[in-house]
Amino acid sequence: MSTVLTKSQIKKNEALMERSGSFSNPFEKKSRSSKFGRIPIYLLTFIMIAPYYWMITSSFKSVKELQVVPPSIWPKKWILGNYYDRNFDPLNYQQDVMQGLFQRYPDLKFGFFRFIFNSFFVNISITILTLFIGSLAAYVVSKHRFKGKKAVYLIIIGSMMIPWQVGLIPGFLLMDQFGWLNTFWAYIVPALPKAFIVFFLTQYLTSIPDELVEAARIDGASEFTIYFRIILPLLKPALIAMMIFTAIGEWNNFLWPLIITTSQDMATLPVALANLRNSGAGNIGTQGIIMAASLITSIPTIALYFATQKHFIRGIALSGLK
Amino acid sequence: MKSEISSVGPQAIGKKGFRRFSETGISTYLMLSPFVLLFIVFSVYPVLASLRLSFMRYNAICNPDQAPCGSVGFGNYATLIFHDDRFHKALSNTVLYVIGAVILGMIASLSLALALQEDTRANRILRVIFFLPSVTSGIAVVLVWGWVFRGDGVGLLNAFLNIFGVAPIEWLATTWMAIPILIFMSIWGGAGFGMILFLAGLNSIPAMYYEAAVIDGAGPRQRFRYITLPLLRPVMVYVGITGIIGAFQIFEGVYLLFPTSVGSIGGLRDMALMIVPYLYDSGFNKFRLGYASAIAWILFAIIFLVSMINLRITRSLEDLK
Amino acid sequence: MKRLGAIAVAISMIAGVSLSAPANAAKQTLTIWATGGDADAAVMKAAGKAFEDANPGVTVNVQAISWGDGYAKVLAAAAAKKGPDIFTGGLSWGISAGNKGALADLRTLGVASYVQPKVPSQIYKALVGYKATKVYAVPFDLTLMMMFYDTKTMAKAGITAAPKTVAEFNDAAAKLKDAGVATPVYNEWGNADWLGYFSWLYSMGGSLYDATCKVTINNAKGVAALTQYKKLYSDFGAPKPGVADWSMNDNIKKGAYGIGFSGNFQASSYYTYYKDYKDWTVAPVPAAAGSKSVAFIGGRGISVMGYASKSQQALSAKFIKTLYDRSVVRQMNLVGAAQNAIFLSPVISNADTIDAYPASVLKTIKSQLADAQGPPNCNGWEDSQAGVTTALQSFLFGSASAQEALNEAASVMKSKL
Secondary structure, three states: OOOOOOHHHHHHHHHHHHOOOOOOOHHHHHHHOOOHHHHHHHHHHHHHHHHHHHHHHHOOOOHHHHOOOOOOOOOOOOOOOOOOOOOOOOOOOOOOOOOOHHHOOOOOOOOOHHHHHHHHHHHHHHHHHHHHHHHHHHHHHHHOOEOOHHHHHHHHHHHOOOOHHHHHHHHHHHHHHHOOOOOHHHHHHHHOOOHHHHHHHHHHHHOOOHHHHHHHHHOOOOHHHHHHHHHHHHHHHHHHHHHHHHHHHHHOOOHHHHHHOOOHHHOOHHHHHHHHHHHHOOOHHHHHHHHHHHHHHHHHHHHHHHHOHHHHHHHHHHHHOO | OOOHHHHOOOOOOOOHHHHOOEOOOHHHHHHHHHHHHHHHHHHHHHHHHHHHHOOEEOOOOOOOOOOOOEEOOOHHHHHHHHHOHHHHHHHHHHHHHHHHHHHHHHHHHHHHHHHOOOOOHHHHHHHHHHHHHHHOOHHHHHHHHHHHOOOOOOOHHHHHHHOOOOOOOOHHHOHHHHHHHHHHHHHHHHHHHHHHHHHHHHHOOOHHHHHHHHHOOOOHHHHHHHHHHHHHHHHHHHHHHHHHHHHHOOOHHHHHHOEOOOOOEOOHHHOOOOHHHHHHHHHHHOOOHHHHHHHHHHHHHHHHHHHHHHHHHHHHHHHHO | OHHHHHHHHHHHHHHHHHHHOOOOOOOEEEEEEEEOOHHHHHHHHHHHHHHHHHOOOEEEEEEEEOHHHHHHHHHHHHHHOOOOOEEEEEOOHHHHHHHOOOEOOOOOOOHHHHHHHHOOHHHHHHHOOOOOOOOOOEEEEEEEEEEEEEHHHHHHOOOOOOOOEHHHHHHHHHHHHHOOOOEEEEEOOOOOOHHHHHHHHHHOOOOOEOOOOOEOOOOHHHHHHHHHHHHHHHOOOOOOOOOOOOOHHHHHHHOOEEEEEEEOHHHHHHHHHOOOOOOEEEEOOOEOOOOOOOOEEEEEEEEEEOOOOHHHHHHHHHHHHHOOOHHHHHHHHHHHHHOOOOOOOOOHHHHHHOOOOOHHHHHHHHHHHHHOEOOOOOOOHHHHHHHHHHHHHHHHOOOOOHHHHHHHHHHHHHHHO
16 A cells, blocks of 8 residues: 655645645535535534533533533533542542542652653654654665665565554563563654654655755765755655654554553553543543543643644645555 | 766775665665664564464463463464354454444545535634544543443433433443444544545646536536546545554454453453454453464454455556546 | 753653662562552552561552453563562462463462461362462452342332342342332442352352363253343343443432442442441342352452562562451551452451441351352363353343353353363
8 A cells, every 4th residue: 555656746745735725626616605504514513522522521520510410511510629639538538529630649759740751751752763763764765875775665665564463462572571561661662663754754855856965975975964954954844744643643552552561650641541441440430530631641632733733734645645 | 866976975985895785885874774673673573473473372471382382383373263253253343343434434534525625714623623533542532432322321422312302322232333333433533534635635636627527517416426536536545545454453442442341352242342452352361472463463464455455446447447 | 942842852851761760679678469449559558568567678569450451460560570579369360370370389488378277268269270289379358249228228119128039039129120219130240241140150059160160051050040140131120231330339329229239349338438328238149949149259369479589479478478367457447448448358257357337237248258159260261251251141132042142151161171
C-alpha cells in the first residue's frame, strides 16, 4: 500500500493547500445550500459532541447526582470532589466523600501528577528523537548515493505493511533481556525507528531540487552542515506535520505501555486511566473520577490539535493523497 | 542529477573504504546508522523472532529449549486453525467488524466530505468537531461510551430512550449488539479522519470537469457518478486499505468494554472477542507467548492478503477502462 | 520562546532520569504486591508496619495491583526477574505461576508446615496442586459466597426466615417478585460465570472434578444445578453481567434488590458505609434437600517470588508467618474496617477480631466456612475458566441445552488436564 507521491503531485497538493486551506469546489456550491438539508449534519454534530460534554460535566458531579435516574443533563451542583475532596479522610471512608483523583496514589511521589509527567516526558523525548534520526535517514536516502540504498529503502517501506503487534512479544522479551521493563527506556527507545517518518520525509525531500545540496557541497559544506543548514529548514513544514502525528499517536498509545509497565509509578495516562477503571470496575461512584481522569488525558492532544490545526490537516492530506 | 563534483567533498581524504560504497563517504553511514541500527534491533529482529517463537511453546520463565517449553513445529498454527474455538470466534467477529467498520466508515467519511465541502465558517467549525475524536485518547473515549451504553437506567442511551417509554436495554450484554456497537464507535472515532482525506481528494478535482459536464447536460447525480467517484478512487483505495489494517487491530474497545471474568477478555459468550484482544489474552494473561506469536503471524497473513486483493481489484478495475 | 522550550525539555529529561534511577537501599526492604484496591494495600501495610516494628532495619513496601491484570503483572515480573518479593493474588495463581517456574517452594522455606495446620483443609488444598510435591502459595485471606438480604423487604413479601433449601429459595424469589421488588435476585460476585454457578453446583451435590481430577461437571447433578442457576435469570430477573454493575448494598437497602449473592466484602462495605443501617443480614447459600450448603470460598493466596535472593526469601517467609497472628490480624482489621476492606483471616478463630460485624453475621460466616469449598486444584483449571464460562453462558443466554453446555465445558476442562 505504498502511496508514493511524486514530486509533481506533492507540488500540486501544496499549491492546492496554499489556497487558504479551502476545500471548496466553487462549482458545486449552488447545489447544496438548502437549509433543511443541513439538519442531519447538525444531529450528527450533536452525537459527536455529546461524549465530550458528558465527560466534562460528569467530572464535576457528586456521587449522589451520578446515581440519579434519569441522569441530570446539567450538574445541579458543580463540585470539585472528583479531583480533590477536602473532606476525604483516608482513615474513615464516608459514603459521599470521594477520594479525589489527586488524593489517590498516596504512595506515589506527586500522586496523579506522576502519570502526567510520565506521559509528557515519554512523548517529548520520543517526538524529538524520532524526528531527528528519521530526518537524518531521510536525507541520506533521498540525497546520497550509496550501494544498497534501494534495498534499505524497500525494507523500510515494506515494514510498514507488518502490523506492529507481530513484534509485540519478542519486543517484550527484548525489553526483559535488556533489563528495561518498567523503565523509560522501554517506552522511548523501541518507539524511535518509525518507518513512516522516513518514508514521508524522503518523499518530501525528493521534491526539493538536488542542486541546492550539490551547490553547498561544492562550497565545501560538510554533510552535517548541509543537514542542519539546508535540509532541516526545508523540511520544516513536513517535520511539523510529523511532529504532531507522532506526539498525538504516542500520547494515546496504550497496548505497549500496558505491557511494559509492571509498577504503578511508571504508567502513562492511558494506562493509569485503564487501571483506575479496572480497580473501580463499573461502580457508579468512581465514574466521576474516571471522567475527570479521562478529561485530563484528552486535553493535551486536543490542545495540540487546536494550536497546530492548519499544519495538521495539511499533513494528513499530504500523507494520504496519491 | 548529481554531478561528479559532488564526490570532492571536504572529507574526501582518508575515507577510501567508504568511498567504494558511497560518494559522500563516512557521513552517509554516520547519518543513516542511528535509524538503521534501531530499526534492525526494534523493528526487524522482533518480527523475525516472533516467527521463530510461533513454532515454539514458551512462557518467558522456562528455558526455551527444555520441557515444558520447546519446539512444537506447526503445532500452534494447527491448534489455532483446526481446534481453537475461541480463535475461530475471534476471527469471525473480527471479519464482521472489519467489513462493517470499513464500508460504513467509508460511506460516512465521503458523505461528510460532500456535505462539508463548501468553505463556509460553519463548515470549518463542523470539520473541526468531526475530526476531534481522531486526536482524543482512545481509552478516554471508550470509557465515556461505556457509560453511554450502560445497561441500567443510569446509562445515557437508556435514559434518552426512556423519554419515549422504552425499557432499559442491556446494550453490552446482548450478544448480537457487541459488534454493531464497536462498529459505531469506530465510525464515530474515524469518520472525521477519512473526511479530511476525501476533502483533499475532492479539492483536487478540477472545476472545469464539472463545468464541461453541466454544458453536456449532466445532473448532480450523474456528475457524482461519472466525475467525482472515479476521480476519488485513489483516495478511496487509501482510506479503504488503511481502514482495513486499522480495523483488524482493534483492541481498546474490547479490552475495556467487554471483560469476561477476572483476567479474560471477550464479553458474554465471547461476543466481542477479536484477534488482537485474543493475542493479548493468550500472550499476556496466560503467558503462552509462542501461541500468541502464531496469532500475530496469522493476523499479518490476513492483512497482507486482504491488502493485496484490494490492490489487485482496484488495478483490474482501472485496466477495464 | 524557542530557548524556553529547549530548557523545559532538558529539565524534564533530567528529572525523568533521576526519577527512574533506583533508590539506594541500605537496609533490607521487602516489596509486596497486594492484589485488589488501594484499601487492600492499606490493610497489608498495617501488617507491614507491625513487622517493621518487630524487626528494626526492615522496610516493608506495599503496592496495589488490580485483579484484572494482576496475574499478568506477576508473570511479567517473574520473566523480568524484577518486581516484588511477595505477592497476594487469586487462589489459582500460585499453582499456575509456580508450575511455570516463577515461585519459591514454600515447603523449603518452612511456611507450608507452619500454615497448614492453622487453616481449613479445603482452602489449603485449593492452593496446592493435585499430586503436587511443591507448595507455591498459602492462604492469605478468605472470601466467602453468601446470600445478602434486607429483613424488611423479605417481611413485606411474607418471608420470615431465610430460605434454606433450593425449593424454599425459589418460593421466596417468586414471592419477592410478586411483592413488586424490581430485581428479586441479583448475582454480584461471579455473575453468570463459573464462580456464580459453583455454589449451586456444590450445594446440589455436584462438583467440577472428582477427588482424582476426573471431570464431573456434566453429570446429572451438574445439569440440575445449571438448570436451577438459569432460573435466577429467566424467572427471577437477575441482571446479566455488564448491565447493572453498581453497588448491590445500596439497592438492597432501598428495597430494589431482593436477594443478593456476593462475597463477605459486601458485609465490609455495609459496615464502612452504612453504619446506621441495621436491617441487612446474611444467610448461607441454599442447598438441595439432603445436601449441605457448600459455598464457594475464594480469597487470595500469598506467594514468594522465585527470583528473590535467599535472604529476601527468608525474610519473606518470616513476614508471611506473622499474618496468622491474632494481634496482627486485629491491626489489619482496624485499618480494613475504616476503608471498606475487612480482612477475613484464613484462621477461622481469628474472625472474632472483626468486631465490626453484627454477631449473627459473624456466626453465619464461621459456620459457612466449615463447609465451604475452594476452587479445584486440578491441572489446567486456570486455563479452562474462560472456556467453561463461555459454555455455561451458551445455556444461560443462548440456545444450547444444559447438558450440551456442560458437555462443552467438560471437553474444555479435559483438553487442559
